[in-house]
Amino acid sequence: MNDHAWHRTLDETPVLHRAGCDAVKHPGALSEGLEGEAPDIDALAKETRDEIIAYGLAVRPAYDLLKRLLGQYAGLLVLAYGSRRRDYVDLVILKVAGDQLREAAETLGGLRPPRRVQIHHDALRSACQALAGIQHRLAAGEIKSDADKDRAHAILKTVQNALSQASDSRFAMTMVDFRQACCCGASA
Amino acid sequence: MSDYSIWVMEYCAVENYHKSGIVYGAHNQGHKKLPYCYVVIKGKGHVAMVDVGYNNKAYGKHLGDKFGVTNWHSPREVLSEVGLTPEDVDSAFITHAHFDHFGNVEDFPNAHFYIQEREISKWVWAMSLPDRLRWMMIAVDPSDILRGVDLAKEGRLTCVDGGMSDVLPGIDLYPAHDSHTFGCMWVHVRNDGAQNSKDGWILAGDLVYDFANLEGDGDVVGVETMYTPVGLAVGSQMNLLLSYEEMMKTVDYEARRVIPIHEERLKDTFPSRITKNNLRVTQICLADGETSKVTGEAAMTDAE
Numbered sequence: 001m002n003d004h005a006w007h008r009t010l011d012e013t014p015v016l017h018r019a020g021c022d023a024v025k026h027p028g029a030l031s032e033g034l035e036g037e038a039p040d041i042d043a044l045a046k047e048t049r050d051e052i053i054a055y056g057l058a059v060r061p062a063y064d065l066l067k068r069l070l071g072q073y074a075g076l077l078v079l080a081y082g083s084r085r086r087d088y089v090d091l092v093i094l095k096v097a098g099d100q101l102r103e104a105a106e107t108l109g110g111l112r113p114p115r116r117v118q119i120h121h122d123a124l125r126s127a128c129q130a131l132a133g134i135q136h137r138l139a140a141g142e143i144k145s146d147a148d149k150d151r152a153h154a155i156l157k158t159v160q161n162a163l164s165q166a167s168d169s170r171f172a173m174t175m176v177d178f179r180q181a182c183c184c185g186a187s188a
Numbered sequence: 189m190s191d192y193s194i195w196v197m198e199y200c201a202v203e204n205y206h207k208s209g210i211v212y213g214a215h216n217q218g219h220k221k222l223p224y225c226y227v228v229i230k231g232k233g234h235v236a237m238v239d240v241g242y243n244n245k246a247y248g249k250h251l252g253d254k255f256g257v258t259n260w261h262s263p264r265e266v267l268s269e270v271g272l273t274p275e276d277v278d279s280a281f282i283t284h285a286h287f288d289h290f291g292n293v294e295d296f297p298n299a300h301f302y303i304q305e306r307e308i309s310k311w312v313w314a315m316s317l318p319d320r321l322r323w324m325m326i327a328v329d330p331s332d333i334l335r336g337v338d339l340a341k342e343g344r345l346t347c348v349d350g351g352m353s354d355v356l357p358g359i360d361l362y363p364a365h366d367s368h369t370f371g372c373m374w375v376h377v378r379n380d381g382a383q384n385s386k387d388g389w390i391l392a393g394d395l396v397y398d399f400a401n402l403e404g405d406g407d408v409v410g411v412e413t414m415y416t417p418v419g420l421a422v423g424s425q426m427n428l429l430l431s432y433e434e435m436m437k438t439v440d441y442e443a444r445r446v447i448p449i450h451e452e453r454l455k456d457t458f459p460s461r462i463t464k465n466n467l468r469v470t471q472i473c474l475a476d477g478e479t480s481k482v483t484g485e486a487a488m489t490d491a492e
Contacts, residue, residue: 042270070316071330074337079305081340082347096316153337160334169250176247176287176329177322 004048047133051114055121056171058111063166063173069131070159072097076138077156080149094139101135104128111161120166130155190379191358193398194229194389194472195270195481196449196458199241200260209419210397210450211404223468224257224288225449227391228270228277229377232357235272237299238391239377239449242291246331250266257287261465263295269469270481279356283393284369285311286327293335301339302355304363305347307371308333314370324422344399348373357381357454362438364431366423368394374431376438379473389445389472390435395428396448402432447472459483 072093104126113121134152137143143152165172205222207214227238242251242437244260251257277296282303283289293301308418311333314324339345352361358378365371374392378385396402397418414492417428439445444457454460460470461482471482 064319067330068325071315071328071333072312074330074334075308075315078308078333078336078340078345079312079347082308082345090313093313093316100316126396150341153341155332160331164331169254174250175331177325177329187478 021089034182035078042136054109054119055113055117056168059108059113059121059124060171062104062107062128065087065100065107066124066127066131066159067163067175069097069104069135070099070156070163073131073134073138074156077149080143097176098135098139101128101132105132121124123162123166127166130159190231190233190387190473190475191381192229192379192473193209193270193475193478194377194391194447195228196225196447196454196468196470196472197228197266197269198225198467198469200224200257200268200467201256202255204256211242211400212417212419212425214419221452222397222450223452226266226289227266227375227447227449228272228357229340229356229375229391230270230478234278234356235276236281236356236359237277237283237296239283239289239393240280240292240299242298243294244289245475246329247287247291248363251453259466261467263292264466269463269467276403281355281361281373281375281391282307283374283391283395285332286394287329287332288327288368289393290332290336291329291471293332293339299344301336301345302348302352302361303336304365304371304373305349306365307369307373308336308347310370311369326420326422358385362434364395364427365426367421367431368418369422372423372431374435379475386440388439391447391449392435393449394420394434395431396446397450399443399451399453400450401448402436402446412485420483432456 108121108125108128111121134143134155137148137152143149164175165176200479201221201223203221204219206219207217210220210222224241226241229236229238241263244262246361248257248260252260267273267276274295275298277299278302278371280293280296282301284304285307290303293299308356311325311328314321315328315330317324336345348361348363350363355361358381360376360378362374362376363371364374372393372395374390374395376385377389379387379389395418401416401418404415406412406414415429415432417425421428435446436443447454454470455468458470458472459480459482460468462468469482471480474480
């Protein structure tokens, strides 16, 4: 698992990123959301651990949805590149994906994250927006040429990077859901 | 005449895995060691893998802390025990997309990967399902699927639709759909090159975890042995059993020719050795002209 700013907040360490840190340097669609203002240290001190925990629990459903959407769009691209199928875009799945995107966006929009974890929220919101762009292009039949696919692939990579950064096993926000992974059924 | 050498390479292990995960219905029967392995097939100018393990950077700490998965070593360290490097691998047959089988494609830069198309398309479907059905999404990392896009873009991924003969000379892929996962497959090595091989080996992936899956105790129904499926089926236990029957039929019902990669007791059936990293190398068969990697000089080197 990663050990990024979001994780350290619970360990009472301020969220400070050195210049060039991956957490504030995502390329492409996510960069806007991640280059926010520096946190106000005085305000941060007033935030309690409970607020951060409440945020973590509330944001998890959105994280889960975004992770699943990433998997769906990536899978569609695998089929687009790697199989002989031309009907790789399943319209029913696409409709469900649209619903999932809306749900994730609503969940994120309804949260007021503690300032200390604002960057976490911003990253997920940017990921959501980036995925919405993919959804729109798929639904409009605009991902056909290799150049279209390459562009979508690049966006999905930035989303994957953001989700990896946002992962935290303490909130069961992990790229693999280890709560039910088959080869890991025994506790240490 | 044998065309290929086959080695089962342990790359980490869970010391205490619950038996009910290995054999369906074996509740309250304790735990046993579950080695995590992949298979190396070498011969006819090729080096192939059956599955590629997982990347410790991504999962290692969590697996170690929470689930007792220990002693992970990189493919470079593991393959060196049979005189190979990850760069030597030209083909990789992915039996299914669980993270511990498909989670390390980046370590094999020259490999062409094969996976069932259905394994991808049904994961896409499963990830679209509502939360109440999310059990069906277990053990898959969307990041691995995204790395699959990289492979596909580079022309290094073939999505196989069903069976595929002679993917390499004398090596066939068989689907086992809706069994352990949606698009599982197994690998048959016809080591004499004959269509009706008398020297075939089956690499079963997670369709078979343990000898007990193929030769379970049949007392309960008054027979000596019977098939008993693995504990986990996203598809059905029936499809697992039917895949066992197809595997066994393919090797004339000689159970030792079906290789369960999570089976610690492979060492009781095939020659093996423990490496300096405390990992087991099991030698299933040797191609003509190949030297043993578990006895003689290899074992002596290991003992030094």
